Amino acid sequence: MSGYEVEHNISTKQEPERHARRPDLSTFFSTLDLVDTSDPESHHNAHAVPQPENMTAAFRLLANAFEMMRGRGADDEGHDHEGQPDLLASMIEVLRQNADDPPSELKGVPNSFLDELERVPNKSLKKTDTCPICVNPFLEDEYPLVVQLPCHKEHRFDLDCIRPWLKLNSTCPLDRKDLLKKKEPILPPVDDDEEEFDDMYA
Secondary structure (H helix, E strand, O other): OOHHHHHOOOOOOOOOOOOOOOOOOHHHHHHHHHHOOOOOOOOOOOOOOOOHHHHHHHHHHHHHHHHHHHOOOOOOOOEOOOOOEOHHHHHHHHHHHHHHOOOOOOEOOOHHHHHOOEEEOHHHOOOOOEOOOOOOEHHHOOOOOEEEOOOOOOOEEEHHHHHHHHHHEOEOOOOOOEOOOOOOOOOOOOOHHHHHHHHHOO
C-alpha cells in the first residue's frame, strides 16, 4: 500500500463478491400490479379483469426467476443433491402451466394475508434451517425475515421467496393446502330430546 492509500484509509483488498440470494423480481412485481385487481387503491373499477397476456407474463417471469434459483443445484430428473423431489421444479411446472393457460383472475393471497403471517424469531432458527425455495440457510441472510405458513408449523420460508408465489397461488408449495380456505365451524351435537321438544311447540 502506498502512503496515499494509508493516509486516506483506502483498502486495496477486494471485497469478496457476494451473490444475491434470489434474482431481482422488480419486473415481476411491476407486472403483478397490472393483474392484481384485488387492491382498491390501484384499481378503481370493481369489475376490472386482468388481461390474459399480463397474466401469462406474470407467471412466466416468476417461473424464469425460480429457474435461475434452481440452476444452482438440481439434476435433470427434478431431484436435489440429497435425491429429494425438487420443490422448485414442481413450482416452476405449475407456473408454466398457468402461463400457457392463464386463469381469468388471480388466485393469490391479499397483502393483508402476507402482513399477518407469523414471523419466526431469529433466535428460534438453527444454523442448518434452510428455506425450501432458495435452499439457503435462513441465518446466512444479514437480516432474515422468516415466516411460517398456517398449514404446518414446519413450513417456514424466507418471506422474499414465498411472497411472489403466494401472490399468484394461495396454496402452500409443500403440501398444496389452500391457505385461504376457511375452516368449517364445528357445530355442537344436537340432542334428540331437545329437538322433539322444539317440534311440539312449533
